[in-house]
Amino acid sequence: MIDFEIPEKIAGTRLVVETVAVNMMRPVSRYFDEHEHEIPWDYINFMHTATRAMGGSSMVPSEKKEGPRFGFQRLAVMVEMLSWGDAGIYLCTPGGMLGSAAVSATGSPEQKERFLKRFRGETPVFDAMCMTEPQCGSDTSAIRTTAVLDQEKKEWVLNGEKIFVTAGHKAMLDSEGFVVVWATIDKSAGRAGMRPFVVEAKTAGCQVLKMEHKLGIRASDTVSIVLQDCRVPFENILGSPEVVKDQATTGFKGAMATFDATRPIVAAQAIGLARATLELLKEMLAERGIIIRYGLPRQKLSSVEKEVIEMEILLRSAWWLVLKAVWMMDNGKPNSLESSMSKVRAGDVVNRITQKAVEIMGPLGYSCEYLLEKWFRDAKISDIYEGTGQINRLVVARQILGYRSSELR
Amino acid sequence: MYSFEPSEEQKMLIDAVSRYASNDLRKAAHEAEENKELSSKLISKGWELGILQASIPEAYGGFGERSALTGVLAVEELACGDLAGAMAVGAPALFALPVLLAGSEEQKKQYLPPIIEAEWKPYSAALIEPAFDFDPNDLKTTAVAEGDNYVLTGEKTLVPFADKAEAMVAYARLNNETKAFIVPKGMTGLKIGEAREKFMGLNAIPFFRVTLEGVKIPQANLLPGDFAPVLDGSRVAVAAMAIGVAKAAFGYSRDYAKDRDVFGVKVAQKQAIAFMLAEMATEIEAIRLLVWEAAWAIDNKKEDASQKAYLAITGAIDMTMMVTDRAVQILGGHGYIREHPVELWMRNGRGFATFTGLAMV
Numbered sequence: 156m157i158d159f160e161i162p163e164k165i166a167g168t169r170l171v172v173e174t175v176a177v178n179m180m181r182p183v184s185r186y187f188d189e190h191e192h193e194i195p196w197d198y199i200n201f202m203h204t205a206t207r208a209m210g211g212s213s214m215v216p217s218e219k220k221e222g223p224r225f226g227f228q229r230l231a232v233m234v235e236m237l238s239w240g241d242a243g244i245y246l247c248t249p250g251g252m253l254g255s256a257a258v259s260a261t262g263s264p265e266q267k268e269r270f271l272k273r274f275r276g277e278t279p280v281f282d283a284m285c286m287t288e289p290q291c292g293s294d295t296s297a298i299r300t301t302a303v304l305d306q307e308k309k310e311w312v313l314n315g316e317k318i319f320v321t322a323g324h325k326a327m328l329d330s331e332g333f334v335v336v337w338a339t340i341d342k343s344a345g346r347a348g349m350r351p352f353v354v355e356a357k358t359a360g361c362q363v364l365k366m367e368h369k370l371g372i373r374a375s376d377t378v379s380i381v382l383q384d385c386r387v388p389f390e391n392i393l394g395s396p397e398v399v400k401d402q403a404t405t406g407f408k409g410a411m412a413t414f415d416a417t418r419p420i421v422a423a424q425a426i427g428l429a430r431a432t433l434e435l436l437k438e439m440l441a442e443r444g445i446i447i448r449y450g451l452p453r454q455k456l457s458s459v460e461k462e463v464i465e466m467e468i469l470l471r472s473a474w475w476l477v478l479k480a481v482w483m484m485d486n487g488k489p490n491s492l493e494s495s496m497s498k499v500r501a502g503d504v505v506n507r508i509t510q511k512a513v514e515i516m517g518p519l520g521y522s523c524e525y526l527l528e529k530w531f532r533d534a535k536i537s538d539i540y541e542g543t544g545q546i547n548r549l550v551v552a553r554q555i556l557g558y559r560s561s562e563l564r
Numbered sequence: 565m566y567s568f569e570p571s572e573e574q575k576m577l578i579d580a581v582s583r584y585a586s587n588d589l590r591k592a593a594h595e596a597e598e599n600k601e602l603s604s605k606l607i608s609k610g611w612e613l614g615i616l617q618a619s620i621p622e623a624y625g626g627f628g629e630r631s632a633l634t635g636v637l638a639v640e641e642l643a644c645g646d647l648a649g650a651m652a653v654g655a656p657a658l659f660a661l662p663v664l665l666a667g668s669e670e671q672k673k674q675y676l677p678p679i680i681e682a683e684w685k686p687y688s689a690a691l692i693e694p695a696f697d698f699d700p701n702d703l704k705t706t707a708v709a710e711g712d713n714y715v716l717t718g719e720k721t722l723v724p725f726a727d728k729a730e731a732m733v734a735y736a737r738l739n740n741e742t743k744a745f746i747v748p749k750g751m752t753g754l755k756i757g758e759a760r761e762k763f764m765g766l767n768a769i770p771f772f773r774v775t776l777e778g779v780k781i782p783q784a785n786l787l788p789g790d791f792a793p794v795l796d797g798s799r800v801a802v803a804a805m806a807i808g809v810a811k812a813a814f815g816y817s818r819d820y821a822k823d824r825d826v827f828g829v830k831v832a833q834k835q836a837i838a839f840m841l842a843e844m845a846t847e848i849e850a851i852r853l854l855v856w857e858a859a860w861a862i863d864n865k866k867e868d869a870s871q872k873a874y875l876a877i878t879g880a881i882d883m884t885m886m887v888t889d890r891a892v893q894i895l896g897g898h899g900y901i902r903e904h905p906v907e908l909w910m911r912n913g914r915g916f917a918t919f920t921g922l923a924m925v
Contacts, residue, residue: 157574157633159857160864162565228566449871453878454697468854468879475853476846479568496846545839552838555845556822563833 159475165229172233175201176240184241187374188529192366194329195244195374203249203279227416227481231423235474238427242533243374245424247281249330250274252322253541254282256417257335257351261393261409269390270353273331281325281332285317285380286410292319293546295337295410296346300382302338304396309389311352313338313360313382319367321540323378327356327363334361334380337410340396351393351409360385371532411491418494418541419480422501425537426474429505432530433466436512439519462511469504476500495542495550502538502547509534568853574637581613581638585645590812593646596768597908600760602652604684610642610653611684616660619925625677630664632797632859635925636804640852643808647912648768650805654923655725659687661797661924662733662744666789675731675746686725688732690747690774691798691921694721700735700742700795700920705776707736707743712783714738716745716753716776722763724922726756726772734776735791735921742791745781753779765911794924796862796873801923803855803873803880806916807848810884813891813909814844820904821894837894844887851876851883859925881916888913 161169179198187195237245246252251274258270273280291297300315313336326332333355341348354361360383367377389396394409437447440459447463448456456464476497483490509531513520520527538544553563570578588606596602615638620626642650656679663675679687693704705718716736726732734747747754757773818841821832831837858872866872888910892899899906 156567156571157569157856157860158565158567159860160565223565450701450874452697452699455699464875464878465882468851468875471857471875472850472854472879475857476850478566479853482566482568493849496849499842499846500850548839548842549835551842551846552835555818555841556832556838558833558838563835563838 161232162223162225162228165225165232168229169232169236171205172236175205176236180237180240180244183244184526184529185523187241187244188371191368191373192376193374194325194376195247198244199247199249199279206250207275224485227419227484228478231420231477231481234420235423235427235430235477238424239431240427241374242424242428242530242536243372245427246321246372246375247325249279249281249325252282253284253413253417254326254333254335254353256420257284257409257413258282258353258393260413260416261351263393266353266390266393270333273333278330280330281322283320283323283326283332283334284413285320285323285334285336287317287319289316289318293543295349298337298339298349300336300338301342302340302350302352302392304340304389305386308386310386311389311392313352313354313385313387315382317380317382318365319540320378320380321375323380324363324366324376327361327380331356335393336380336382349410350396352387353391353393354382354385354387355391358385358387370535371529372536414542415489415491415494416484418498418547419477419484419490421537421541422473422477422480422497425501425505425534426470426477428530428534428537429466429470429473429501429508432505432509432512432527432534433463433470435525435527436466436515437463439516439525459515462515466508466511469500469507473497473500473504492551492554495547495554498542499544499547499551502544505534505537568856570637574634577613577615577618577634578637578641581615581641582644584610584613585641585643585650589642589645589649593649593768593905593908594902596646596648597765598767598902600767600770602649602768606649607652608684610649611656613638613653615639615642616654616657617680619657620660620664620676620680624664624672625680630661632800632862632925633856635797636800636855636859639801639923639925640804640808640811643805644812645808646768647805647809647909648766650808651724651766651922652769653684654801656684656687657924658689658724658922659731659733662689662787662794663746665793665797666744666787666791668788671746671784671787686729688723688725688729689921689924690720690723690726690732690734690776692720692722692918694719694773698918701791703735703737703742705734705736707738707745707786709738709783710780713780714745714783714786716747716779716781718776720774720776721761721771722918722922723756723772723774724769726774727770732774733787734774734779736776738786742795744787744791744794746785746787747776747779747781751779751781753777763915765908765915792870793862795920796858796870797924798920798922799873799877800855800859800862801925802916802919802921803851803858803877804925805919805923806877806880806884806913807852807855809909809912809916810844810848810887813888813906813913814841814848816904816906816909817841817844817891817894817899820898831894840890840894844890847883847887851879854879877916877920884913884916 365379480493618628619630755775858876861869
């Protein structure tokens, strides 16, 4: 039965998160945009205490076996609201970002317990995902970081360089967290040789180097990580250590399973930012006497009204794509198509809306007196990370055409 | 609780409608458009699916409750077969549903059973006016109370089956509000254009210009209820049909692109084309959810149902133009040739900007 009503339990969570967004994020939005690399500890500590008090351990949905499952729907709704508060500060939320998502999607029950329990401790802990390398971004099959098994010591030895690691500094230097490093155990096997490894904070041979200066989401750190003979226990490999060559995608499947779960969440982040922008735009217009007249034929609308109505259509339809993707996730339905669709659409929509909002408000939109210009800068990343808009179009195209990656490159 | 899956009952209906749409409507579409005629046998078969009958309560001759959501699911499938066929099958709804939504108990008892319990007969609605800034909430056609009558004056266009319709609902402005009036056939002052109107698409349906020259109708023919639910029901129906047309165009151009060779590969293996298709599919799915949401809001009597229906049709207008245009583009020169259906879908696609009032759920 088709239903667009938010489940009661999620509505409750949403209300709580809204309070956080209004009181702890918006007031410091501009400060952390202007003070890149400062860490919003007030928000972080509050979120940590609050999630602990609610009995939660991290933002990663737990695996309930019976009854309706809401985990990813709840997460999407929370992320949308936190990002409405501030997209950069949201990325500083402790306990369960992309690294945890990879552990959840590809780890064994023992690994999940071992790696994720740290989020339930006294102090906030962070995690991150290391995929991109200096020479490759979207083409993840070209990664060069290697993992070699030291049979004697039963350890993996990692070597390589990872860049654009979101929250890597917080995961490795500001807390007892971890990063999930994608490396190849058999270069000749291509994607089938790719495996995720958990590298914990303070592991020898793992160094956090450069902190990037970015267009937006400045509250969130983005770092480079260098692995030099970095040794991790054998049990830190997520998924099977066997390479089955005739199944060309075995290893990469882990990454893809992670993306199916994370892409709609990143899309939710875009939607939150887009909603914030549209709401502020409508407020600013209303203060200047422009109220949107819904219901009129286009021929009777002003150009600004047309733009705003179009934005609203983009925003709402994109949000339902996100919710459908996470609803499928919760219900165990394969959602690669919907997951990438939601990401494509949300990435487009948030850029369209933030760009138009700055345009419509003219000098006020361009001014740092308001947050519109910041949101314009924050928005762009949504169409880049977790699969660029183009990579996600490729995923969607292959799905609708029934093509393998070799058939549609 | 969020769910994006139709009920079992709805799935059965979708199945039945889609079989009729692809086996019957789609196969007849080309000839119907070229010959400007739909066979009555074809329409009757669609009528027997019982889409309208299932939305009318037993008390008035039907066998169900009206659900805008079930309606949009059904008409999307119909329109994916053929838009003209879909509108023809649904023509009686243009009369019956406004009566159900805005009529008095007496009017429902009087008008609904003869439509619902009988075979398909032409009924019609006269909403659209021949003006560039036509606005259903600000009609130029007027209704003036005069003794025991209302006098209707104005001009309507795109009135389907007007020449043979048993009766029509005509919309007019009464005290600054749009109201619906039942106009039986043959009323004095009701002028049906002599020749059929010609349009860019939808040639299989006979459309007429209708002039109301001081048509006097009894007071009892005014449907007392609000116009808003009627307009909302039409907006989501037309939007759902736009999705159906877009789905047809997307499917056809995708299959063509997978079949045709170019530079040693299939057309679909070129990213330029594959990305167009990916965007078409994404756009269709996004707007479909928007239309479902609006229909759901109507069924659940949400306060903002009218605004949602407005956003749904507005989004659907752009979506279907974009998708049908690209379908023609993907077929290239062949898309421009009338042997392929995509050019018809593109003509129909543009029409959605003006089709509100030609379908109801």
